[in-house]
Amino acid sequence: MLAVTAYPIAQAIYESLFKFRLTDPDAREFNWLGNYAVILTDGVWWQAVGVTVFITAITVAIEAVLGFALALVMHRALTILRPVLRTAILIPYAIITVVSAFAWLYAFDINTGFFTTWFSWVPGISEDTNMFGSFGSAVTVIIISEIWKTTPFISLLLLAGLAQVPEDLQEAAKVDGATWWQRMYKVTIPNMKAAIMVALLFRTLDAFRIFDNVFIMTQGSQGTEVVSFLAYRQTISRLEIGLGSAVSVLLFLCVVLISITFIKLFKVNLASARGEG
Template identity: 75%
Template sequence: MTQTTLPPTKKTAPVSAPEGTVTDRSRGERRLGWMLAGPAFLVMLAVTAYPIAQAIYESLFSYRLTDPANREFIGLGNYGVILTDPLWWQSLGVTALITFITVVVELVLGFALAMVMAKALSSIRPVVRAAILIPYAVITVVSAYAWQFAFDINSGFVNSWFTWIPGVSADTDWFGDWGTSIFVICLAEIWKTTPFISLLLLAGLAQVPEVLQEAAKVDGATWWQRLRKVTLPNMKAAIMVALLFRTLDAFRIFDSIFVMTAGANGTESVSFLAYRQTISRLEIGLGSAVSVLLFISVVLIAFVFIKGFKIDLAQARGEG
């Protein structure tokens, strides 16, 4: 049995449409379009393009906020300092690790939850959906504190409830080691953002044509075969979009680490590094350079996803 997807529908243009010329009407529509979208476009430029440009500009200076007199142009010097520092590579590694673990686990869990939501009786579906969505509605800092309190050696309940698990005792200091800290941080992230992935996947599930499922059933395909050969191939676009969004999101992790370990035990992420240089040390130049590198990393991830996996964002939105 091969993978089964429906042939893409072709966009149909009216036969009478003249080719290549722009009519007055379409020109007018285009102008109206710009007038409607223009203000939003300007606001976008003001709130995204301008700060990005400023960060890039300032990353070329040695500039401390409390010492503006000694501001000095040093070209790419800040980038040299960062890229030759093991701390940068360690933070990048930690960030990549957390991103990988959380995204993989969330994808599997999120898919299972999406199936539950899709298959739930229509009478309880809204309740199930709301219940699954609650963690996503919780503010990240609040969720981070909740998980920190749960695992805290003094106030937490985890150490007394889970002593039956080997390695967990009343004296387990979760935030005292690298491995256990990363574990709790990942757990908090997974709990919080799995609903996001499952929602995106639910939308993808709804796009799988029922006729294909029925055809496969008639052919005698088992549940597992239908999942692998019919459901997943038809959802590829939705899965890739969910992965892309979550990966970009996970790569910027900050709140949980800030609350739980404050970067101790080598748990510092790239965002945290940028925060420490810019806000704590007031080294605007160095901090901007870290931010720019973070931005480049995120752009690279998006590029790899979109080109490498050939995601068609328009198709995932149902415009294809």
């Protein structure tokens, strides 16, 4: 773990303190926090953060609802149908992200896509509509592809949480006359709070680091550049190792902040949830 995580993080922090362009290695000079000052005072960074937060918030919210619904279906399905349902639901998640992104690109592309032809009857959409020609439509396609791909991940984690809800509590609530919604709010959700926190935390961290779909579909055009793509553009495209490393470190700090926020917000004792205390 130290070899594959701690060392790269430390190396990125170290490189971020230098003004260093790969095409001019001899001009490398210690810059202290200068790279961070450049990034944090640049509107491009804040726009990328805004787009990333927007995509993350929308996708995680929708995936949480759909994932919970799918988890309920799988949990209540007949024993003979459960393996089939779980396999079918997990197929999108099993597909490599790059392959999935290309599939959605071809489906919505103005030249190769079938979406605009099939849905030309919808107001605002015609066969000549370029779905990647504006921010609104492009980010919508990215969000849809993310939801399709990763909702099974949340549903699987929530299914594990549903399995931990004691059936005797459900039966007792029924005897007391509680409705389905009351049982859900008072019994089911409180007893799977740890699973909900883990599912939302993992998915939020993953969504905040979105890269593949943006890289394949838009290359950051039409204002769809996210933080991960900004780091890629600075490091790989422009060969600005110092600035790119600084963006990566800031992304890492954002991920840490998100993790702390979730843990503090949910106030879940994971040791107790595992039955260890």
